[in-house]
Amino acid sequence: MHELLTTKEMAEADRLAVLRGTPSIELMENAGRAVADAVGANFGTIRPVIVIAGPGNNGGDGFVAARLLGERGYSVDLRLLGDISKLRGGAATAAKRYSGPVGPMIAEIPPGAIVVDALFGAGLTRNVDGEAAVAVSAINNSGAHVVAVDLPSGINGDTGAVQGTAIRAAETVTFFRKKPGHVLLPGRIFCGMTTIADIGIPSSVLQDIRPRLALNQPSRWAHLFPVPRVEGHKYSRGHTLVVSGGLSSTGAARLSARGALRAGAGLVTIASPRDALAVNAASNLAVMVREAEGAEGLLSLLSDRRINTVILGPGGGIGPQMRATVMAAVRQDRTMILDADALTSFGEKPNELFTELKNHPESTAILTPHEGEFSRIFSRMSKIPSVKQKLEATQAASHETGSVILLKGADSIIFSPDGRGVISENAPPYLATAGAGDVLAGIIAGLCAQGMPAFEATAAGVWLHGEAASEVGPGLIAEDLPEALRPVYRRLYAELGAVLS
Ligand SMILES: NC(=O)C1=CN([C@@H]2O[C@H](COP(=O)(O)OP(=O)(O)OC[C@H]3O[C@@H](n4cnc5c(N)ncnc54)[C@H](OP(=O)(O)O)[C@@H]3O)[C@@H](O)[C@H]2O)[C@@H](O)CC1
Ligand SMILES: Nc1ncnc2c1ncn2[C@@H]1O[C@H](COP(=O)(O)OP(=O)(O)O)[C@@H](O)[C@H]1O
Ligand SMILES: [K+]
Known part of the structure; x- marks a missing residue:
């Protein structure tokens, strides 16, 4: 479990897992479930949950978590960056399976809320700005307990650098293996406690990927x-x-x-x-x-x-x-x-x-x-x-x-x-x-x-x-x-x- 995968290597792990028989939507369902479980492990249904979803697969994980938390009796408020009709692949499927209302990006977080940060993960390509940056600062200023999906949004998975601005999470649920951004500063501080969830990617993919980086253990x-x-x-x-x-x-x-x-x-x-x-x-x-x-x-x-x-x-x-x-x-x-x-x-x-x-x-x-x-x-x-x-x-x-x-x-x-x-x-x-x-x-x-x-x-x-x-x-x-x-x-x-x- 001590290998560290770059975001490129992680995408390859996903691809190989799919090739070996696990459909991509199943990986996403497992990822979303791990996030819902992380919320459920510490908080009862009395606390409202706000899911902030982005336009890619990280947002897809957010839709899955929102659906499962709703089914488990939580009051869920899902907010999406961008247009729902523009979602693709697994994220589009996850959005279809979610029957609750989908609101616009949020600029204020009500007191006592738990935030699921599913804005950006491994696919962050540029600095966070505009509406997304407003949401990040609202979340950071709210004192809410934040569970980040894969990576706190705004943290570069390969370097741990803050791209413009980033969400400060209390905990981060990542998948299969940690990425360098979870351990390098400042990323490690923004992650809070990082846990690794098994989403069905077999460890045998590592024999093909041959990662060169690991935790010092x-x-x-x-x-x-x-x-x-x-x-x-x-x-x-x-x-x-x-x-x-x-x-x-x-x-x-x-x-x-x-x-x-x-x-x-x-x-x-x-x-x-x-x-x-x-x-x-x-x-x-x-x-x-x-x-x-x-x-x-x-x-x-x-x-x-x-x-x-x-x-x-x-x-x-x-x-x-x-x-x-x-x-x-x-x-x-x-x-x-x-x-x-x-x-x-x-x-x-x-x-x-x-x-x-x-x-x-x-x-x-x-x-x-x-x-x-x-x-x-x-x-x-x-x-x-x-x-x-x-x-x-x-x-x-x-x-x-x-x-x-x-x-x-x-x-x-x-x-x-x-x-x-x-x-x-x-x-x-x-x-x-x-x-x-x-x-x-x-x-x-x-x-x-x-x-x-x-x-x-x-x-x-x-x-x-x-x-x-x-x-x-x-x-x-x-x-x-x-x-x-x-x-x-x-x-x-x-x-x-x-x-x-
Ligand atoms: N692959 C799999 O099988 C699995 C993947 N999983 C999950 O997928 C995540 C990776 O998904 P991903 O590759 O879709 O990237 P993601 O982090 O959602 O971001 C891309 C989107 O954000 C946009 N965007 C980027 N930067 C932006 C900015 N600054 N400001 C605004 N927009 C910005 C970018 O737009 P574009 O650059 O294309 O214009 C694109 O639309 C990974 O972290 C994990 O959670 C799990 O479900 C397990 C199975
Ligand atoms: N914020 C920190 N948290 C943990 N360890 C740190 C931190 N900053 C520095 N260190 C560690 O402290 C040690 C300082 O070594 P160095 O900079 O050579 O200082 P000195 O020359 O006084 O011995 C290094 O092992 C470094 O990894
Ligand atoms: K995230």
């Missing part, structure tokens, strides 16, 4: 999640190196190091400039500290081939020294997590980094920008859209650079250069706190160190990070995150049925 990466082995030892669990900043900025590296260790790396070492050695050493026990000054220092530490992952960027400083250090790591064929300052340092010359990465196919880079860092590093690359189109931009950045890209936010997006992508929805808002990203870089590195492939390790790291945050709860600070991994790991291993004797 353990089902995507659990088969590759590292499980400590009885015959293992610390070296078989990998060694992560974190490059620290100078005396006044060691905290970020220490947070990353702690994240990597808790995530299960066998060893973690902080590569520290001399001036910060004392503070790094004094504040770490299980994490080791070694002196390393700039690119030269890093190279000398990387002569130890057991160090298999390197974190660069957190608190590292912006400028030529950081660029040289990153380039040195790239030439050493390691898995690198490039975060924060390591990304910003290449803002002027991104191709310098990406050319070097291409010349070293044995090295793997995972880039973990937030939106600001993403713009800094990618805005000069013409084939990468603006970060405002975040899904397309992340996918293009991964494709163009051959690196795993994690675009951080409330709806973190991760893409692999092979085109697979996941979107996360488990991060609580209080995770947005200083240093949380540094811990995340560490968790991802800790998973890579244990041999998990880069894309899956990044997805798993982001999921664990969100779960750990929820485990801590409000009041969270970044230091809490590595510690909260323990109960999350315990639960995850239990769910995986992993034997940890």
Whole structure:
């Protein structure tokens, strides 16, 4: 159930379901029934229901829901955008089956009403304006409980963007699988709680559609999640190196190091400039500290081939020294997590980094920008859209650079250069706190160190990070995150049925 279908893929799912024997009107009847059931689950017949129907199949679902709610004893007021004679296909059939009155678009919602929003769904092609926009604002201003059919009207199903204006729903009933617009912001906020209804589309259609996008859930990466082995030892669990900043900025590296260790790396070492050695050493026990000054220092530490992952960027400083250090790591064929300052340092010359990465196919880079860092590093690359189109931009950045890209936010997006992508929805808002990203870089590195492939390790790291945050709860600070991994790991291993004797 974790695949995400673009609106085009969903139309294909509908088409294949029809080809395999389920008539389109039956899909629409099932969709309308699921919506009527959602109203019935929470509200008795005492509340009036207003169904706002649009000119396409989304409106058709609205006609079905209106008919069924009427049959169940609700007082239903159906309003249609456009002319009933212009309805086509399933929507025309659904309208014929509805015997109640059909009114014009509404500009005011009576108090206490429940609104079924069946104005536009997957077929929204342009900004909402005119009469439809008036209805949207009347609904939003009324405080009515809104059940959206498939998508809140005005939300783009592929991007989650608001097209002109959009209905704020309390709940959204979608069909077969979620769409990206249900999980990407701001769409996710407009959806309220989203439920998925089975309308009779067989899951086997997915074998033909082969969706590339999914929710970031353990089902995507659990088969590759590292499980400590009885015959293992610390070296078989990998060694992560974190490059620290100078005396006044060691905290970020220490947070990353702690994240990597808790995530299960066998060893973690902080590569520290001399001036910060004392503070790094004094504040770490299980994490080791070694002196390393700039690119030269890093190279000398990387002569130890057991160090298999390197974190660069957190608190590292912006400028030529950081660029040289990153380039040195790239030439050493390691898995690198490039975060924060390591990304910003290449803002002027991104191709310098990406050319070097291409010349070293044995090295793997995972880039973990937030939106600001993403713009800094990618805005000069013409084939990468603006970060405002975040899904397309992340996918293009991964494709163009051959690196795993994690675009951080409330709806973190991760893409692999092979085109697979996941979107996360488990991060609580209080995770947005200083240093949380540094811990995340560490968790991802800790998973890579244990041999998990880069894309899956990044997805798993982001999921664990969100779960750990929820485990801590409000009041969270970044230091809490590595510690909260323990109960999350315990639960995850239990769910995986992993034997940890
Ligand atoms: N396919 C199936 O088997 C099933 C589909 N199902 C349901 O169908 C929905 C998709 O249906 P759909 O493709 O007809 O699109 P829909 O969202 O109704 O909108 C298209 C209409 O709106 C109009 N329009 C668009 N934007 C507009 C704007 N800004 N302002 C004004 N008008 C605008 C557009 O006009 P046009 O662009 O053609 O001029 C067209 O008339 C899907 O979300 C699900 O609920 C379920 O029943 C299960 C089975
Ligand atoms: N509104 C939000 N809801 C949930 N998580 C968020 C939100 N905003 C940011 N985050 C998460 O918080 C973390 C912040 O990381 P980052 O921006 O690198 O901050 P820092 O550099 O201070 O560590 C990321 O994991 C990001 O996904
Ligand atoms: K809708």
